[in-house]
Amino acid sequence: MNKVxxxxxxxxxxxxxxxxxxxxxxxxxxxxxxxxxxMKWDGVGKMSFIGLHNYTELIRDELFWNSAKHSFLLxxxxxxxxxxxxxxxxVLSAQIRGANTFRKIYLIPMLLSSVAIAQLWLKIFxxxxxxxxxxxxxxxIEHTPEWLSNPSIVLYAIFIPILWQYAGFYILxxxxxxxxxxxxxxxxxxxxxxxxxxxxxxxxxxxxxEVMKVTVVxxxxxxxxxxxxxxxxxxxxxxxxxxxxxxxMYRKAFKEYDFGYASAIGFFLLLICLVMTWLIRRAxxxxxxxxxx
Amino acid sequence: xxxxxxTMSMAAVVSLGMVLTGCSTGSQPAAQDTAKATASGNATxxxxxxxxxxxxxxxxxxxxxxxxxxxxxxxxDIIKEYTTANPNVTIEQEVLENEQYKNKMKVLxxxxxxxxxxxxxxxxxxxxxxxxxxxAPLDDLLQGDLKDKFVNGTTNAYAFGGxxxxxxxxxxxxxVYYNKAIFAKYNLQPPKTYDEFKNIxxxxxxxxxxxxxxxxxxxxxxxxxxMYLADRIGGPETLKKAIDRxxxxxxxxxxxxxxxxxxxxxxxxxxxxxxxxxxxEGKAEFMNSKAAMYMMGTWELPNYxxxxxxxxxxxxxxxxxxxxxVDGGKGNLDSWVGGPGVGLFVANNSKVKxxxxxxxxxxxxxxxEHAISEAGVIPATxxxxxxxxxxxxxxxxxxxxxxxxxxxxxxxVQMKPASAEVHLNMIQALFGKAVxxxxxxxxxxxxxxxxxx
Numbered sequence: 075m076n077k078v079x080x081x082x083x084x085x086x087x088x089x090x091x092x093x094x095x096x097x098x099x100x101x102x103x104x105x106x107x108x109x110x111x112x113m114k115w116d117g118v119g120k121m122s123f124i125g126l127h128n129y130t131e132l133i134r135d136e137l138f139w140n141s142a143k144h145s146f147l148l149x150x151x152x153x154x155x156x157x158x159x160x161x162x163x164x165v166l167s168a169q170i171r172g173a174n175t176f177r178k179i180y181l182i183p184m185l186l187s188s189v190a191i192a193q194l195w196l197k198i199f200x201x202x203x204x205x206x207x208x209x210x211x212x213x214x215i216e217h218t219p220e221w222l223s224n225p226s227i228v229l230y231a232i233f234i235p236i237l238w239q240y241a242g243f244y245i246l247x248x249x250x251x252x253x254x255x256x257x258x259x260x261x262x263x264x265x266x267x268x269x270x271x272x273x274x275x276x277x278x279x280x281x282x283x284e285v286m287k288v289t290v291v292x293x294x295x296x297x298x299x300x301x302x303x304x305x306x307x308x309x310x311x312x313x314x315x316x317x318x319x320x321x322x323m324y325r326k327a328f329k330e331y332d333f334g335y336a337s338a339i340g341f342f343l344l345l346i347c348l349v350m351t352w353l354i355r356r357a358x359x360x361x362x363x364x365x366x367x
Numbered sequence: 368x369x370x371x372x373x374t375m376s377m378a379a380v381v382s383l384g385m386v387l388t389g390c391s392t393g394s395q396p397a398a399q400d401t402a403k404a405t406a407s408g409n410a411t412x413x414x415x416x417x418x419x420x421x422x423x424x425x426x427x428x429x430x431x432x433x434x435x436x437x438x439x440x441x442x443x444d445i446i447k448e449y450t451t452a453n454p455n456v457t458i459e460q461e462v463l464e465n466e467q468y469k470n471k472m473k474v475l476x477x478x479x480x481x482x483x484x485x486x487x488x489x490x491x492x493x494x495x496x497x498x499x500x501x502x503a504p505l506d507d508l509l510q511g512d513l514k515d516k517f518v519n520g521t522t523n524a525y526a527f528g529g530x531x532x533x534x535x536x537x538x539x540x541x542x543v544y545y546n547k548a549i550f551a552k553y554n555l556q557p558p559k560t561y562d563e564f565k566n567i568x569x570x571x572x573x574x575x576x577x578x579x580x581x582x583x584x585x586x587x588x589x590x591x592x593x594m595y596l597a598d599r600i601g602g603p604e605t606l607k608k609a610i611d612r613x614x615x616x617x618x619x620x621x622x623x624x625x626x627x628x629x630x631x632x633x634x635x636x637x638x639x640x641x642x643x644x645x646x647x648e649g650k651a652e653f654m655n656s657k658a659a660m661y662m663m664g665t666w667e668l669p670n671y672x673x674x675x676x677x678x679x680x681x682x683x684x685x686x687x688x689x690x691x692x693v694d695g696g697k698g699n700l701d702s703w704v705g706g707p708g709v710g711l712f713v714a715n716n717s718k719v720k721x722x723x724x725x726x727x728x729x730x731x732x733x734x735x736e737h738a739i740s741e742a743g744v745i746p747a748t749x750x751x752x753x754x755x756x757x758x759x760x761x762x763x764x765x766x767x768x769x770x771x772x773x774x775x776x777x778x779x780v781q782m783k784p785a786s787a788e789v790h791l792n793m794i795q796a797l798f799g800k801a802v803x804x805x806x807x808x809x810x811x812x813x814x815x816x817x818x819x820x
Contacts, residue, residue, distance in 0.1 A: 118476045118495035200648070201640025202657075222584075222643025225801055311584055312642040313796035330785040331495060 110337035128338035163248030192306035225315035489524035535747035537708030580658035582649025586791035596624035602697030625804035672758035789814035
């Protein structure tokens with residue numbers, strides 16, 4: 075086996091097909107998007123080169139920055155919600171009864187497709203027949219909110235299913251990481267008289283710090299390029315009050331046939347994600363990872 | 368045991384998810400298969416043809432057998448009829464759903480490989496294709512075989528610079544449907560003037576009935592209301608001119624139309640939360656008899672006449688009225704908002720252009736005969752109401768159509784794509800009272816000025 079793997083041509087044989095695929099399907103389109111971003115192009119006719127015009131327009135585009143603000147709000151909320159997921163995972167990974175069942179329940183939303191989730195929540199948020207407003211009405215609230223049509227609450231209303239959708243995913247990651255913490259460490263801490271609170275803060279959380287960094291990056295980048303539920307549930311409306319960067323890009327490309335500008339947005343979005351990833355990695359850098367064993 | 372039921376339910380959820388994601392694409396391969404089958408079926412009949420040159424016409428349409436069964440059948444019937452009469456011709460179909468159809472058109476056009484014959488939407492949608500020289504002008508057909516076959520003015524939406532690049536197969540106008548039972552309960556009569564209409568709205572909303580069903584997430588639904596008010600207040604030309612830049616959205620009558628909308632909203636004229644509901648959800652309020660009125664195109668007619676899934680008692684309750692006139696306004700009762708739906712085009716680089724044109728001409732005429740009686744689709748060609756057997760509501764509306772003084776094309780179709788988006792967003796904002804009528808006009812002016820450069 076070792077002999078085969080040390081043969082360079084064999085390594086190339088294994089690596090090249092997937093390398094080509096990734097180059098052709100991921101890196102080429104990224105480069106092309108950057109290229110289209112320099113063009114004036116309606117998606118059908120001929121392109122004409124206009125240099126950085128799309129980007130200068132983008133910098134001044136109020137609607138874009140409005141959608142960017144919404145995307146960043148989503149990123150903040152998903153990062154904050156990580157704390158809740160961590161607490162849930164800490165509880166689940168302690169030896170409590172039914173932990174297994176709960177873990178599976180939390181995971182179920184992840185198994186549903188986004189469109190199914192959107193349809194489900196559309197029913198829940200329905201202004202007259204929705205479950206949510208029925209409950210509120212039975213509690214005696216007269217003017218039940220119009221969740222998806224009131225511009226000042228629609229964004230937050232739509233965050234709920236988005237966060238709910240990914241809860242299981244992060245809980246599962248934390249749960250798996252916490253299960254990897256050697257039980258001997260926890261055992262000895264307990265013998266030394268440490269409270270569960272103390273154990274969590276001083277042993278379990280520090281030991282999964284690396285995983286937490288990864289989840290923060292995932293949550294932030296995932297939020298910045300988020301698209302599906304918003305597209306299905308509100309289409310970015312009413313009047314752009316739930317628009318995010320990706321849905322704005324979609325609107326520009328497929329509704330207004332401005333592919334050049336949409337490509338510029340796409341490329342800009344990529345840059346924002348790269349910068350954010352870099353910033354997060356930098357902010358959370360630690361000299362050496364904590365090890366107790 | 369618990370564990371077992373859990374895994375079972377998990378499996379159920381997984382498979383449910385698969386079904387849900389799967390069904391969107393599921394119908395389509397089947398449709399394509401049948402299309403291929405008919406195409407190859409036609410191919411075998413050609414082998415016995417006379418020495419005429421064999422011609423293969425590629426056609427793309429948007430009525431899969433799964434979701435639009437009757438239209439699909441009519442297309443196949445017409446093709447069969449044509450290929451039997453012209454055994455040297457084979458017609459190869461490709462069938463896609465609406466959105467996929469639009470996407471495929473875009474992809475094919477970038478590589479200049481449009482089908483010989485296909486469908487396009489009017490005005491703004493086809494603009495880039497016409498500019499890119501991808502569609503062939505069809506004026507020779509309009510002067511020849513199809514002379515005087517179309518309802519007046521319906522091909523205008525497909526004309527650019529004096530040439531017509533598409534032939535419409537559908538025509539829709541927009542009446543206001545109303546629930547006679549609800550009207551009777553509160554002693555109301557279909558309105559003739561806008562003041563009467565506002566009184567109806569007041570009566571209904573004070574009795575806890577939603578006066579008008581509207582799903583304004585889709586935005587063009589609300590645009591219909593604005594267009595009618597603009598027409599009745601300013602006459603049919605004011606809005607048209609504002610859009611083609613010979614006029615302006617700052618015109619007092621257009622600003623007043625916008626402020627009438629905000630008044631309707633203030634009177635609780637529309638069902639709750641309309642800005643967050645899709646057209647289908649809004650429509651559901653009307654179909655459940657929770658809302659009394661619903662303004663929508665004549666494509667809804669089957670739901671009130673022939674559709675077997677709708678209970679007969681409900682269908683009997685539905686009537687329609689024309690949008691009432693506004694006191695002192697310039698518009699009259701017989702001016703309609705509406706427009707042609709999809710139309711046929713012939714690709715400019717088609718190798719069989721003449722054959723394709725001949726087929727298109729045949730198709731338009733046959734479609735006119737079949738569409739209304741079989742699918743309830745009003746064709747853009749003239750219909751002789753004395754010859755076809757139709758539900759009364761169809762006949763009434765067709766007669767209205769024949770005496771229509773004007774048909775104003777949907778505003779978002781009249782505009783170019785970017786302005787259309789601004790218009791639709793502004794409609795949503797206006798209905799949501801996020802902008803004033805003056806701002807509404809201002810944003811339109813900005814967008815239209817920018818795009819007309």
